[in-house]
Amino acid sequence: MTSLYRKSLWVFHLNTGSCNGCDIEVLNAFTPAQDAERFGVKLVGSPRHADAIALTGPITREALPRVIRALQAVPEPKIVVAIGSCACGGGIWHDSYSVLGGVEKLYKILKKKGIKKPITVFVPGCPPKPEAILYGILLARGMVKQKQKSRIYIESESTELMISKDLIETVKEQVMSSKISRKQVEQIASIVR
Numbered sequence: 001m002t003s004l005y006r007k008s009l010w011v012f013h014l015n016t017g018s019c020n021g022c023d024i025e026v027l028n029a030f031t032p033a034q035d036a037e038r039f040g041v042k043l044v045g046s047p048r049h050a051d052a053i054a055l056t057g058p059i060t061r062e063a064l065p066r067v068i069r070a071l072q073a074v075p076e077p078k079i080v081v082a083i084g085s086c087a088c089g090g091g092i093w094h095d096s097y098s099v100l101g102g103v104e105k106l107y108k109i110l111k112k113k114g115i116k117k118p119i120t121v122f123v124p125g126c127p128p129k130p131e132a133i134l135y136g137i138l139l140a141r142g143m144v145k146q147k148q149k150s151r152i153y154i155e156s157e158s159t160e161l162m163i164s165k166d167l168i169e170t171v172k173e174q175v176m177s178s179k180i181s182r183k184q185v186e187q188i189a190s191i192v193r
């Protein structure tokens with residue numbers, strides 16, 4: 001990801017239904033021990049002042065209107081940092097009646113409203129360590145490179161593949177539409193491993 005920000009990155013922290021586990025780790029990333037401010041990253045009190053929004057927790061149906069309002073208030077180009085398994089995909093609450101899910105479900109709603117999908121960085125973990133949160137924010141800031149290859153899981157066949165980022169969308173599409181066989185998937189995996 002190239003840097004969108006040549007100067008400092010201001011982050012608005014929004015709890016969208018978190019158990020507070022992720023929130024304490026976000027605050028930890030800004031304490032003197034991790035000192036996010038040395039990288040020009042600081043927390044701000046209003047989404048109107050922010051370049052990025054750090055979401056923690058699954059998006060609850062109760063929080064949804066406020067989340068949309070906060071996202072709309074962040075000026076373009078905006079970045080979303082989805083912190084924790086809940087924000088990434090709903091986590092253990094993904095099928096709860098009161099929960100919409102992770103950010104991708106939020107983006108479907110935004111699309112219907114004609115709101116552009118923001119650049120998103122995913123920081124999984126329950127909760128993620130402050131170092132991981134800082135890494136995710138710096139990834140958004142364009143100060144570090146993506147370290148790991150992306151992973152995809154094929155549930156039905158219990159196959160885990162390590163695929164380079166460029167290939168992942170194409171392979172995923174093909175696998176989902178069953179255009180390629182398991183054998184072909186394994187061949188691709190052995191090439192990119």
Ligand code: SF4
Pocket residue numbers: 017018019020021022023056057058083084085086087091125126127128
């Ligand atoms: S990812 Fe874990 S720590 Fe974070 S909000 Fe969800 S349950 Fe809590």
